Each structure stands twice: as C-alpha cells, then as structure tokens.
Amino acid sequence: MLYQIHENNRMWMAPLADAAHMSYLMLTNPASPFSYVPYAQRLAAGFELLHRIGKDYEKPKFEITSTMVPGEDASMTVSIAREAVVEKPFCHLLHFRKQWRADETLAQPKVLLLAPLSGHHATLLRDTVMTLLPEHDVYITDWIDAKLVPLSAGEFHLHDYVYYLQDFIRFLGPDVHVIAVCQPTVPLLAAVSLMATAKEPKQPRSMTMMGGPIDTRKSPTLVDRLATEHDLKWFENNVIHTVPANYPGYGRRVYPGFLQHLSFVAMNPSRHVKSYQEFYEHLAKNGTDPVVEHHRRFYDEYNAVLDMPAEFYLETVRIVFQEAGLMTGTWEVEGKPVRPQDIKNVALLTIEGEWDDITGRGQTKAAHELCKSIPASKKEHYVAPEAGHYGIFSGRRWHERVCPKIAQFIRAHA
CATH class of the missing domain: 3.40.50.1820 (Alpha/Beta hydrolase fold, catalytic domain)
Known part of the structure; x- marks a missing residue:
C-alpha cells in the first residue's frame, strides 16, 4: 500500500516539477522577455529548487568516454x-x-x-x-x-x-x-x-x-x-513492500529505494537542508556557478536510488x-x-x-x-x-x- 501511495504521489508531483523547470528556463533564457522582469533570477532559483525537490531521479549514466x-x-x-x-x-x-x-x-x-x-x-x-x-x-x-x-x-x-x-x-x-x-x-x-x-x-x-x-x-x-x-520481524513489517503494477517486477517484495533514501537523509538532515539553502542562494545571486553545478552533480547521484x-x-x-x-x-x-x-x-x-x-x-x-x-x-x-x-x-x-x-x-x- 505504501509503495502505491508513493507512486501516486510521484505521478502527481511530476507535472508540477516539470512546470517549475519550464518556469526556471523561461526566467533565465536571455531570449525570453520574462528574464528581464524584476527579481527574475530569484524567482528562477525558487522554481529550480522546487523542480529538484519534486522531480523523479533516474539512474545516472557513467559518461566515461x-x-x-x-x-x-x-x-x-x-x-x-x-x-x-x-x-x-x-x-x-x-x-x-x-x-x-x-x-x-x-x-x-x-x-x-x-x-x-x-x-x-x-x-x-x-x-x-x-x-x-x-x-x-x-x-x-x-x-x-x-x-x-x-x-x-x-x-x-x-x-x-x-x-x-x-x-x-x-x-x-x-x-x-x-x-x-x-x-x-x-x-x-x-x-x-x-x-x-x-x-x-x-x-x-x-x-x-x-x-x-x-x-x-x-x-x-x-x-x-x-x-x-x-528484531527481523520489525524490519519485515516496516520497510518491506510489494512492487506496484506499473513496473516489470510487479509483485516482488523489496526494500524500496524511496525508503532507503529517506533513511540516508535522516542520518544528517541539517547537512542536506544547508546544501539546498546554499544551492538556492548561489543560484539566485550568481546563476549557475561552481557551487550550483556541484550540488546538481552530487544530488543527481545521491537522489537516484534502487530497490x-x-x-x-x-x-x-x-x-x-x-x-x-x-x-x-x-x-x-x-x-x-x-x-x-x-x-x-x-x-x-x-x-x-x-x-x-x-x-x-x-x-x-x-x-x-x-x-x-x-x-x-x-x-x-x-x-x-x-x-x-x-x-x-x-x-x-x-x-x-x-x-x-x-x-x-x-x-x-x-
């Protein structure tokens, strides 16, 4: 049941995250008139932050050529x-x-x-x-x-x-x-x-x-x-769930990646909050700078999890x-x-x-x-x-x- 609730929430969030990213692009593209409105860069940073919090992170590529x-x-x-x-x-x-x-x-x-x-x-x-x-x-x-x-x-x-x-x-x-x-x-x-x-x-x-x-x-x-x-029964009752029907592994019992990710973040929540704050502040002030790029690279990997x-x-x-x-x-x-x-x-x-x-x-x-x-x-x-x-x-x-x-x-x- 929890896995299905997560999937429903993910599908609900996807259009919102996509819209936030489109707004970010519209507010930062020099060819767009919206990029010249007052506070455009700060608004863009807020939309990009919303996009990265709500988006679904796919398996990254190695990109070693x-x-x-x-x-x-x-x-x-x-x-x-x-x-x-x-x-x-x-x-x-x-x-x-x-x-x-x-x-x-x-x-x-x-x-x-x-x-x-x-x-x-x-x-x-x-x-x-x-x-x-x-x-x-x-x-x-x-x-x-x-x-x-x-x-x-x-x-x-x-x-x-x-x-x-x-x-x-x-x-x-x-x-x-x-x-x-x-x-x-x-x-x-x-x-x-x-x-x-x-x-x-x-x-x-x-x-x-x-x-x-x-x-x-x-x-x-x-x-x-x-x-x-x-004890082992606690883990089985609290973290083990069944894969929903929209995946090839439908019916398989797993420890879901989204629960693992939650446990990763819970180990040091203040550090992650600080990182997202710095991401927003740098993006709002400087646009895409090394701090912003490092944040994107790290969390594109960190937020991509598997079951x-x-x-x-x-x-x-x-x-x-x-x-x-x-x-x-x-x-x-x-x-x-x-x-x-x-x-x-x-x-x-x-x-x-x-x-x-x-x-x-x-x-x-x-x-x-x-x-x-x-x-x-x-x-x-x-x-x-x-x-x-x-x-x-x-x-x-x-x-x-x-x-x-x-x-x-x-x-x-x-």
Whole structure:
C-alpha cells in the first residue's frame, strides 16, 4: 500500500516539477522577455529548487568516454567503450574497455570493482572508476533495480550475491584484483573463503576492502545500532513492500529505494537542508556557478536510488549485523561454512576513513583477524586521514591518498 501511495504521489508531483523547470528556463533564457522582469533570477532559483525537490531521479549514466594512459614519453588519450560482458538477472558485469591500437596489447592489472547493493546505483563509484582507469583494466558490478526484475527471475538471496561474485571472479581469471566498497566486503570475503576451502585455482590475486561492515560490533554507528535495536520481524513489517503494477517486477517484495533514501537523509538532515539553502542562494545571486553545478552533480547521484530484494536485505541485516556471522564463525552459505582462515594466497588490503560515520573504525580491519593464514607480507591496513565514508572512494582524499595506496598494493601483488 505504501509503495502505491508513493507512486501516486510521484505521478502527481511530476507535472508540477516539470512546470517549475519550464518556469526556471523561461526566467533565465536571455531570449525570453520574462528574464528581464524584476527579481527574475530569484524567482528562477525558487522554481529550480522546487523542480529538484519534486522531480523523479533516474539512474545516472557513467559518461566515461576516454582516459589518459601514461606512456614512456607522455600520456595518451584513449577512448573507452563500456560493455556488458556478463549479464545476470540481478546484475551486469560491465567492462570499461580501452580502445587501444589493434596491433598492440595494453598490459594493465585487471581490477574487479564491486559496487554496493545498498540503495544507490553503481554510478556512485564513477569517480572511483575514472581514477583507476589510467593504470588498470576496470570491470564493475552494475546491480539491477529489483523493481525492474520480473518475478519469473526468482528470488535473490545473500548466498546468490556470493555466487555472483564467484562467477565474476572465475570469468576474469586468477590474475584479477578485487576492490569492494562498503557492503560487498562481506560477500567478497565469503566468496573467496569458499573458493579457498574448495582449493579453486581461480582465486583472485588480491582483495581490497574499503569501509566495509566485517565486524559491526566495533565502534558501532547509527546504522549498526538501528540494525540491532529491532528484531527481523520489525524490519519485515516496516520497510518491506510489494512492487506496484506499473513496473516489470510487479509483485516482488523489496526494500524500496524511496525508503532507503529517506533513511540516508535522516542520518544528517541539517547537512542536506544547508546544501539546498546554499544551492538556492548561489543560484539566485550568481546563476549557475561552481557551487550550483556541484550540488546538481552530487544530488543527481545521491537522489537516484534502487530497490533491493527483500530476502537479500533481511538476510544481510540478520547475518551481518545481528548475528555477526563472519566473526562468530556461524555463517554457512547453503550448508557450506565460511572459513576465512582457509585463505592463504590472496593478498589483503583493508581501508578505513578516519571520520567514517557509517562504517566505524576497526570494522573493516577485523578482516585481518579472520584471515589468519595470509602471510603478514601480504596484508596491509590503511586509515585515510580526515576522510569520511564517501571520501575513501571519491573526491580529493580518494585521488591523493587512497587510490595511490591501492595502486601500489596491486603492483606489489600482481
């Protein structure tokens, strides 16, 4: 019922948001006589603010068409072709293929970047991809919005996520380096653990875990406390809803993206209010300036959310947060115990942000306690100074500190 109410409200708001945007364009276009009326710029800013609050945010595009590849003498601009190399019902594996010279092979470390399935689209890691591309052959997991997946595709459980990652690793081969950002650190550790237990030959060269909830009992944050303050029945009754009839996934039980977005905003509402205030003030005073453009880019991404399959979400809450299944050794993937201590030959790098308020300090580092059989020479931990959760994979600190650390680690274990 709540999902249908949301859809009705969205359809009601769409014409209003569109009209507000048309008014903004009419008041800012130099060819329009309305742009010369008194207070036109301030009125335009108000209409644009209304448009951005009321509009529906679609999945953004990566918009990565080229990169600079370093050479012996100078860097060279290389075109990028994005292609889906593996397609599964709930996820596509995308390759940012460099269109290099036909008669030469560009030898670069192969990187599998695991985007989180936790509300936002894989394009949240656009900056991560762009920074890795010059020196790495980059692949990324692009998770499908659950409301777009027909019921005929079946359910998607946490163990399915683990199997997806194993399939992607096997597809890319034993020379791949895996980087997991936040949520997928847990299924990555499970996937590699099971492969190590089975003595599979196609285990990755290295795994980098960034800001992930390996042990949520350490330095618990608001997210961790919410997950443990309520039992599983509470989550099922309060956040799980059924996809309405206007989507291909009609009838599928999901944790809707609009509820996830609400929880994101509720974690720090004053910061978002301030950001929208600054957007309005700058637009009213200066028109489109760098502050306005940054706001648009950030919230075009931040406000675009996807639905998660209910069974996956509820199992993640139970196993990762409530039971701490990795740390207690109780997690089994369809009867197979997850044993990180069986990993011996996969290098491990864990990264945390000094100011991370989503994944607390020590939670990701806990992977080192579990991976007891990895030699010390193949294990590193890094705390990014003055970096919050998003700062460890985007922005200045990612560019200047975190990415060089990862690139160095990959080269050392290539």
